[in-house]
Amino acid sequence: MEALGFDVLLKGNNMLRxxxxxxxxxxxxxxxxxxxxxxxxxxxxxxxxxxxAINAVFNxxxxxxxxxxxxxxxxxxxxxTTKSLGLNLSAEAASIIxxxxxxxxxxxxxxxxxxxxxxxxxxxxxxxxxxxxxxTQVHIIIPQxxxxxxxxxxxxxxxxxxTTSLVMMIGxxxxxxxxxxxxxxNRKASPNAAFGIFATVFILYFIACWPISQLSKYLExxxxx
Amino acid sequence: MEEILRVEHLHKKYDDLGVLEDVSLSVHKGEVIxxxxxxxxxxxxxxxxLNGLEDIQDGCVLLHDEVINPCDDVKKLQKSREKIGMVFQxxxxxxxxxxxxxxxxxxxxxxxxxxxxVEAEAMELLTRVGLESKKDNYPRQxxxxxxxxxxxVRALIMHPEILLLDEITAALDNExxxxxxxxxxxxxxxxxxxxxxxxxxxxxxxVADRVIFMDGGNIVEEGAPDEFFDNPRTERTRxxxxxxxxxxx
Amino acid sequence: xxxxxxxxYTPLFVQAFFLTVKIxxxxxxxxxxxxxxxxxxxxxxxxVLTAIVRVYVELFRNTPLLVQxxxxxxxxxxxGLTISxxxxxxxxxxxxxxxxxxxxxxxxxxxxxxxxxxxxxxxGMGKGQLFGLITLPQAISSSVPAILANVIFLLKxxxxxxxxxxxxxxxxxxxxxxxxxxxxxxLVLLVIFYVIMLLPVSLIGRAVEHRARFAIYGD
Numbered sequence: 178m179e180a181l182g183f184d185v186l187l188k189g190n191n192m193l194r195x196x197x198x199x200x201x202x203x204x205x206x207x208x209x210x211x212x213x214x215x216x217x218x219x220x221x222x223x224x225x226x227x228x229x230a231i232n233a234v235f236n237x238x239x240x241x242x243x244x245x246x247x248x249x250x251x252x253x254x255x256x257x258t259t260k261s262l263g264l265n266l267s268a269e270a271a272s273i274i275x276x277x278x279x280x281x282x283x284x285x286x287x288x289x290x291x292x293x294x295x296x297x298x299x300x301x302x303x304x305x306x307x308x309x310x311x312x313t314q315v316h317i318i319i320p321q322x323x324x325x326x327x328x329x330x331x332x333x334x335x336x337x338x339x340t341t342s343l344v345m346m347i348g349x350x351x352x353x354x355x356x357x358x359x360x361x362x363n364r365k366a367s368p369n370a371a372f373g374i375f376a377t378v379f380i381l382y383f384i385a386c387w388p389i390s391q392l393s394k395y396l397e398x399x400x401x402x
Numbered sequence: 403m404e405e406i407l408r409v410e411h412l413h414k415k416y417d418d419l420g421v422l423e424d425v426s427l428s429v430h431k432g433e434v435i436x437x438x439x440x441x442x443x444x445x446x447x448x449x450x451x452l453n454g455l456e457d458i459q460d461g462c463v464l465l466h467d468e469v470i471n472p473c474d475d476v477k478k479l480q481k482s483r484e485k486i487g488m489v490f491q492x493x494x495x496x497x498x499x500x501x502x503x504x505x506x507x508x509x510x511x512x513x514x515x516x517x518x519x520v521e522a523e524a525m526e527l528l529t530r531v532g533l534e535s536k537k538d539n540y541p542r543q544x545x546x547x548x549x550x551x552x553x554x555v556r557a558l559i560m561h562p563e564i565l566l567l568d569e570i571t572a573a574l575d576n577e578x579x580x581x582x583x584x585x586x587x588x589x590x591x592x593x594x595x596x597x598x599x600x601x602x603x604x605x606x607x608x609v610a611d612r613v614i615f616m617d618g619g620n621i622v623e624e625g626a627p628d629e630f631f632d633n634p635r636t637e638r639t640r641x642x643x644x645x646x647x648x649x650x651x
Numbered sequence: 652x653x654x655x656x657x658x659x660y661t662p663l664f665v666q667a668f669f670l671t672v673k674i675x676x677x678x679x680x681x682x683x684x685x686x687x688x689x690x691x692x693x694x695x696x697x698x699v700l701t702a703i704v705r706v707y708v709e710l711f712r713n714t715p716l717l718v719q720x721x722x723x724x725x726x727x728x729x730x731g732l733t734i735s736x737x738x739x740x741x742x743x744x745x746x747x748x749x750x751x752x753x754x755x756x757x758x759x760x761x762x763x764x765x766x767x768x769x770x771x772x773x774x775g776m777g778k779g780q781l782f783g784l785i786t787l788p789q790a791i792s793s794s795v796p797a798i799l800a801n802v803i804f805l806l807k808x809x810x811x812x813x814x815x816x817x818x819x820x821x822x823x824x825x826x827x828x829x830x831x832x833x834x835x836x837x838l839v840l841l842v843i844f845y846v847i848m849l850l851p852v853s854l855i856g857r858a859v860e861h862r863a864r865f866a867i868y869g870d
Contacts, residue, residue: 246810386713508774
């Protein structure tokens with residue numbers, strides 16, 4: 178145990194602190210995903226109206242998110258806004274803004290293609306049955322859209338959770354940073370802590386993400402129609 | 403007439419479900435046999451047993467008195483497939499190859515024939531089915547009927563002794579069915595040995611020397627076409643033929 | 652905006668750019684190699700190895716690169732395995748990327764319709780010919796969009812290399828901001844260089860996706 182540095186986990190409340198750090202990651206991801214889903218649905222419906230101006234703006238937005246590493250966006254929002262906008266954003270607020278920016282782009286794209294993929298014939302048959310446009314949206318379109326979105330949104334959560342590891346670079350004390358702190362504190366007592374701690378962090382992230390991605394695969398297969 | 407293929411008491415199951423029960427058949431050179439029957443009666447499965455795409459649990463398939471199914475010898479099975487050509491309902495041309503390449507691939511790679519000779523024959527066959535101008539096109543650029551004619555050519559160029567045709571017009575639009583059936587009729591006139599699974603009853607009547615009716619996994623009745631269609635002997639055959647004809651009684 | 656600052660910093664960014672690109676593409680090449688081998692193992696269902704590959708893929712797809720890098724760079728030396736930061740970066744990227752490439756290649760192989768297999772077998776082809784002439788060529792072209800998407804993803808992931816003290820673009824930016832407080836100028840340069848690194852690949856990716864859709868649907 179000592180040779181691999183796992184003994185550090187049992188000291189004091191180290192394990193608890195690691196778990197709390199993971200909790201920070203999960204919290205940021207969850208808030209960002211919820212914002213992304215909400216905004217994504219709204220924007221998705223907007224964009225699916227096929228107005229060229231809206232499409233152009235959206236495509237630029239999407240390309241920015243596609244190309245820019247999240248880390249760069251974090252730097253821009255956290256360091257950049259202080260300088261140019263005079264805002265003093267907390268690191269946590271900055272991360273939520275960046276993650277939501279990213280997540281909203283993806284969700285908008287998903288919602289748009291989900292809406293577009295519903296065959297026109299469904300709008301026509303609902304109209305033929307005398308349903309109003311609102312009724313068509315509520316009873317026919319939205320339930321199907323939501324169904325298609327769920328496995329993909331779950332996939333997004335998994336990726337967000339993994340990306341939250343980046344926020345340690347702007348000072349947020351999440352699980353990786355806690356790990357570093359523990360290793361630092363135990364430098365003399367447990368020289369091999371780096372192995373055990375980082376292995377544990379590795380496993381913690383795996384435990385956080387894997388079940389969710391399995392759930393996503395299961396749902397995708399189940400709802401393959 | 404020389405017997406080419408013989409099936410003896412073939413039994414096939416999927417898990418516990420019996421799909422083919424005690425099917426026996428003898429095919430002679432130059433014979434055209436049409437197999438008809440309701441969906442799910444096992445006729446396509448039967449065809450696939452003949453060239454080893456499906457394995458059988460009992461009985462055997464013999465090509466020139468040699469057992470090819472069940473067969474553990476992979477090489478033997480491969481060789482037998484050169485003698486038994488098959489065309490599928492879904493044509494399945496290779497999408498990443500041109501029409502000419504589709505036709506010449508197997509003769510060159512499997513039979514190791516010279517490329518020049520194969521290409522010459524390929525062009526001759528394509529011309530016969532009216533598709534020589536499409537030789538450099540890709541499958542996605544052809545219609546269903548055209549693709550099916552290419553699939554037939556692809557099977558013919560292997561010089562098979564017997565040709566299996568599995569519902570080859572089932573996936574085609576009506577206008578294209580005719581062009582494919584005419585190719586098959588021409589092949590029959592040439593004296594090709596063929597087993598044709600089809601639901602085009604009029605065509606079966608026109609092209610076959612023998613018609614076989616399958617239902618529920620076994621052969622219910624067989625006979626010469628005129629006799630078969632005009633005077634079916636069993637009740638099941640009669641019911642099936644009546645169903646298919648839409649005449650008001 | 653201070654133009655002189657920008658001209659002053661640009662050479663530093665260029666240097667960092669080349670380092671990032673170098674390690675990035677080595678990592679990507681490694682990931683393709685791993686991906687091909689593992690995808691073949693899974694496709695041919697080789698016993699024992701398939702299970703190992705599956706574990707590898709799940710482990711690396713569900714953990715962040717940053718954690719993997721820390722583990723390799725700080726953790727492994729405790730077992731006696733010391734690796735330079737550059738090798739660690741390429742290795743981490745390769746292992747992470749390998750898990751994604753495995754999935755992309757494997758699903759492309761399995762997406763070749765079974766009916767293609769039957770047509771080839773009915774023509775007398777052996778298993779080797781079937782794989783080499785029919786399955787593999789089709790799988791290669793259908794896997795390109797997914798592979799390109801992975802390449803873009805991996806190039807973006809290189810932004811975490813600064814965490815293990817590699818003097819890449821992020822490191823340079825953070826360093827200069829810390830030293831001179833020319834935040835805006837540094838961030839502008841940072842964005843420009845990442846755009847240079849990623850925009851070409853992204854555009855190629857979109858073009859290929861269009862062509863792939865054309866090849867399948869013909870429109």
